Structure formats: C-alpha cells, structure tokens
Amino acid sequence: MSKGPLPAGKGAACLTCKGICPGFQPHSWRKACVKCQCSQDEHAFISNNEDDLKVGRLLADSRYTHLTAKVKGGDGTRVYKRNRMIVTNPVVSRKDPTFNTVTYDWAPTGLTQKLAMLYMSLLPEERRPVAGTEGSLYRHKQLTRQLPAYDHDPAYCHSLSEAELKVMAQFVKSYKEESLGVGEVALPGEKSTTKRNEKISQEQPDPPLTEQTPDGAIESPVSNETEYYCSGCGQLAAMDEPVVYADRAGYERLWHPACFVCGECGEALVDLIYFWKEGALLCGRHYCQSIRPRCLGCDELIFSDMLLQEASGHVWHKEHFCCWLCGQDIRVECGCDKRQTT
DSSP: OOOOOOOSOTTOOBTTTTTSSOSOOBOSSSSBBTTTOOBGGGBOOOOHHHHHHHHHHHHTTSTTGGGEEEOTTSSSOEEEOOOOEEEEEEEOOSSSOEEEEEEESOOOSSOOHHHHHHHHHTSOGGGSOBTTSHHHHHHHHHHHHHSOGGGTOGGGSSOOOHHHHHHHHHHHHHHHHHTEEEOEEEOTTHHHHHHHHHHHHHHOSSOOSOEEOTTSOEEOTTTOOOOOBOTTTOOBOOTTSOEEEOGGGOTTOOBOGGGOBOTTTOOBOGGGEEEEETTEEEOHHHHHHHHSOBBTTTOOBOOSSOEEEOTTSOEEEGGGSBOTTTOOBTTSOOOOSSOOOO
16 A cells, blocks of 8 residues: 655645644645645745655656756666756846846746746736736645645555555556647747648648648748737737747647646646647646546545446545544434535
C-alpha cells in the first residue's frame, strides 16, 4: 500500500475564513483543513519549489521533458524549468535615476521580452503572475486545483493497492502520450506557416499561388495576406499580437491568450498546460475525471471497483462515505450534531 505525504502548508492562513481559521491543519486523508474544512488550495501557502517539483513530475517522461531538469544530487527526480521574467524600468525623476523591477513568477518561453510583455498585457490584470500579487496567488491556486499531484504521482495518494498502482501507472502513461500538452506563444501564422512550408517543401517543390488552410483562411504566398481567427471566441486575431498554439490541436488553430481556457471550468490554463480531448482544451483535473471517477471525499481518482455512487452522481471510495467529524459510515447513525460527507 502507498501512503502519501501530508499536505504542505501547515499553519497557513485560510483565504476564505479570513481570520476565523487558526491556520491550516491537514486532515489525514481529505485534502482539507480539520479546523475550517476549507480545501488546501484555499490556504495561503505558496512554495514555488514544491510547485516546480510537482509540475516536473507531470511533464517528465512526456514529449515535454525538455521543460524539466534533473534535480542535482537527486534520484532522477525532475523539476520544472519554470521560465521567470524580470523587467527593470527606469523611474524618471529630478533626482538620481532609480529603477522599478517587476518579477513574473512565470512567462511563456521562446519570446523576446517585448513580446512576452505584450502577451502579459493581454491577460486580465488580476491574472498576471507578478510576484507578490493577487495574480501570483491565483497562479499557485490554479496549479493546485488544475494539476493535482495525486492525479499523476502515486506518492501523493493516500492509499493504493498494488493492483491500483498498475492501473494508475497505465492511465498516466496513456494521457502523457496522447493528451498532455503545453501551449506555445507566437504571432499569428508563425507556427502554422512554418509547419505548412516544411510539409510543402517535402511533398511538392512548386506550391500553388494560393491554398485553403484547414481553418478556412485563404493564404497567398505571393501577397502573404492571411486572416486568423481565435478558436475560442471566433474573433479575428490581430497580426501584431501574440496568440497561443496547441500542438495537439494542430498548428492551424490558435487562441487569444485570454481565450486559452479549460472547456469545462472556464479557468485560464495555468502555465499553458492543457489536455486535449475530442477537440476540446481541458485542465488536468477535468480531463482526468472525465476518464476516471473522482472521490468526493478525498478528491483522488478511483482506480478500483470499490466505490459508491449516489443517485446525484457523486462518487466515493466506499471507506470515504463517512461523517466529517467522527469517520462513521454516513449510512449509520453516529450521534454527531452535524454530519458532513464533503
């Protein structure tokens, strides 16, 4: 049986209770605080190192391994090579010149600083991951919410049998090969034109003067006039503003930065990490629970037949269908003043 570590952040303040909760006290198997019963991601504990380790494990052994690096002196564990961006601007005054430095906890890779800053300006201000701001906290919460470590790493699961470990390993291997992706930022046409030109040069040395692109845009290699439309909102993409490409979707499709969101919850896909399923972008959480049932008690995916499903559709590990206070099976009278199963 695998026993997962207790959640990090013990004692961190609760953002929902705002002073009522004395600090995060982890439950033994629920992903929640025993004091206020709010989820772990509602408690203000940020550890970039821990986040980088979790994302590194997710991207390891996938086509995105190049976005990770081995931990020095470790046992082969890979850590996320998160791209940080530091912008220094001079402050104009009559006195000696000073500088205002802004640090972004994350920024798209492969861009000039000017284009990266333009990308950031296209996001809502409260969603820009500037260190020490609401946007940084939002990013951390979405990493916890959208990419739960226990969806891909059995070390974070409370308890798995040998049979469940095998099922989980195959499930994770499958989605890393078929669905997991990381968006790429470029100007409209840069990615799609490069891919089409590579294909044309291999298949026909003399391409026609015009061609019909898969997304309906008409492109003329002579005039180089093309219109590109966002696959999210359907609106025209400005040629001088960056867009997001998803390689799993093919480079004929693109999204405005603010439109690159999960098709289920509508939240921006954190660090552009997405899962592609049946023509839709999904965050890790909603992709995984569209394939495997998720226990409403411990929030982990269920890899066995030992489950209980309510008429409402909620699914539980059988042992987790219990009173919040005493752990008694909820179908049995336990005498607690307030019985909760969530």
